[in-house]
Amino acid sequence: MxxxxxxxxxxxxxxxxxxxxxxxxxxxxxxxxxxxxxxKLHERSIKNDDISIVEKLEKVGIVIIPDFWTSEKCDQARLEIDRLIVEYPAYVNKNAKADQRIYGANNASALIDSFGSDPRLGSIATEFNRSDTINAFTLAARMPASSGNLGSGEGWHRDAFFRQFKAIMYLSDVGLENGPFQLLEHSQQPGQIIKDMKRANLGYMQYRVEEQQIARLVRQDPQRLRTFTAKAGTLILVDTSTLHRGMPIQTGTRYALTNYYFPIDAVDHSMYEKFDVLPKA
Structure with missing residues (x-):
């Protein structure tokens, strides 16, 4: 019924x-x-210390972990991204207007793969999804400042409706002018989604949201808008069914890695084709 x-x-x-x-x-x-x-039932393998991370993800939509990587490791990873962009130009994503992206960078860099295959992050993803989950691929992104750019992700959006987990690592220091990640807290919660639809006249399954619609929501509750400036090595764990974006970058070059986690039964060849994932050597 x-x-x-x-x-x-x-x-x-x-x-x-x-x-x-x-x-x-x-x-x-x-x-x-x-x-x-x-x-969904699954065998819990998460450490007790990380249960609070999953609980906060479910409530707020985001968790920040500083110093996940050292600055030296981030330096090396930036050089790896520069190398991959030069060596694999055919896999530099052409759909991203603001940033240079390589999906599947973990397949061509042992250092990047150490982030992509991190067991702690995998167990958090499995607990969050309540089913066996893997990192399908790691995105390496280099975003230089450019005139009129809309930021990483090309403006405010959701990656999906219903929960979706990603892990984002800043590889460079990110201030207000370097395109920091922004998010509207609680925007993944069903009750809040209904309120937001009414307040900002959002449409059914509307993935991309206009600036003026976000402004309406922020005027209602300014504290919901979070801007994450942070040092290189900072890890962002996020439910990307939230409303989020990368702010337009005004100066410098922002580097980041992103793990795309999906339940195992959702990962197939068509997904790799869709994202034009760099294959393993």
């Missing part, structure tokens, strides 16, 4: 996009997703 009701609201929401029907469809979608999530 619930499935039929949800399907009917989805069809209406896809036509009307905004308003009460869209909010009802969204509420039903998240209720169904929660039911599926609660069915």
């Amino acid at each position: 619930l499935d039929r009701l949800t399907s009917s609201f989805r069809k209406l929401a896809n036509v009307r996009k905004t308003g009460l029907i869209a909010r009802c469809a969204t509420r039903l979608d998240y209720r169904a997703n929660r039911a599926e999530l609660n069915k």
Whole structure:
């Protein structure tokens, strides 16, 4: 019965996009997703110290861990990214306007792979997803300042609806002018999503959000907007179903690594084709 009701609201929401029907469809979608999530059973392998990280991720959407890597290791990783961009120009992603990206950099660099295969991060991802999870690939990104850039990710957006876990490492010091990561807290929570849809007239399954819509939400509660300036070596664990972006970079060059975690049964060849992942040598 619930499935039929949800399907009917989805069809209406896809036509009307905004308003009460869209909010009802969204509420039903998240209720169904929660039911599926609660069915998932897995053997807990996470350390007790990291349980609080998962709990904060579920509540707020983001956790910051300083000094995850040393500055020396970050220096080496930046050189590795420069090398990969020169050696594998065919795999420098052409869809990213602001930054130079190589998906699957872990397949061509032992140093980057040490981040991609970090067992602690893997166990956090599995606990967060409540199912066996792997890092499908690691993105290496170099973002130089350029005129009119919209920042990493090309503006405010969600990567997905429903939970999705990523681990982002700053490899360079990031100040306000270097394109820091920004996030709207609690924007992944179903109840908050419904409120945000009403306050900013957000559409059903609207992935990209306009600046003026974000401004409306921030005016309602300025403390929700978080800007993460930090030193090289800082780790950001984030549910990318939140509303987030990289601020437009005004000066310097920002380097970062990002692990893309997915449940094992969601990873297949089509995903690697979609992201044009650099294959293993």
